[in-house]
Amino acid sequence: MKRWKSMVCPGFFRRMGMRPGQKVLDFGCRRGTYTIPAAIVVGKEGMVYALDKDPEALDSIAKEAIPMGLENIRRMETGGELYTGLGNETIDFMLLYDVIHLIGWKDGIKRSLVEERKVLYREMRRVAKPGAMLSVYPKHLKTHTDIETVKDVKGEIMGSGFSFQREFHDMLVHDDRFEQGRILLFRKQ
Numbered sequence: 457m458k459r460w461k462s463m464v465c466p467g468f469f470r471r472m473g474m475r476p477g478q479k480v481l482d483f484g485c486r487r488g489t490y491t492i493p494a495a496i497v498v499g500k501e502g503m504v505y506a507l508d509k510d511p512e513a514l515d516s517i518a519k520e521a522i523p524m525g526l527e528n529i530r531r532m533e534t535g536g537e538l539y540t541g542l543g544n545e546t547i548d549f550m551l552l553y554d555v556i557h558l559i560g561w562k563d564g565i566k567r568s569l570v571e572e573r574k575v576l577y578r579e580m581r582r583v584a585k586p587g588a589m590l591s592v593y594p595k596h597l598k599t600h601t602d603i604e605t606v607k608d609v610k611g612e613i614m615g616s617g618f619s620f621q622r623e624f625h626d627m628l629v630h631d632d633r634f635e636q637g638r639i640l641l642f643r644k645q
Contacts, residue, residue, distance in 0.1 A: 482506050487513045547588055550591065554630060577613055587644060593637060593640075594606055610640060613640070
């Protein structure tokens with residue numbers, strides 16, 4: 457996993473267009489599986505905002521980042537709300553990895569609905585600089601959302617002011633296991 461985070465995933469992010477000096481938002485970052493590689497790519501001149509509601513997960517990112525000399529990760533602990541607190545048009549690259557199916561879970565309802573996801577997409581559009589990239593790793597659609605296909609995800613996001621750029625297929629990490637995954641890449645219109 458260490459080699460994947462330090463070498464393989466940064467190369468993947470570079471192929472998607474992530475660059476040194478950029479500001480990245482990793483929304484729902486958990487333990488930093490993608491936060492750490494993004495911090496490597498953007499370097500000392502860049503910043504990665506690691507946003508999650510689990511303080512222990514955020515602690516684990518810091519524990520991993522410090523020995524690696526990564527001082528460009530900003531911890532953002534939330535109560536699960538979709539508002540990030542970031543300024544308008546401040547982010548170059550946003551990651552929604554294995555998270556959209558969790559948007560809107562509350563009061564024992566474990567199903568993400570389009571109305572809640574649209575709130576998230578609006579927030580991503582608000583914080584995105586003109587031309588910013590939104591990278592989405594959609595998982596658990598049939599079991600945890602009111603949509604079933606990647607085509608449905610594309611439609612929702614394109615309807616929120618992003619244009620679809622392309623799909624990437626690569627070895628990704630999901631629930632601490634490697635698997636072949638699909639990433640959807642969008643650009644703010």
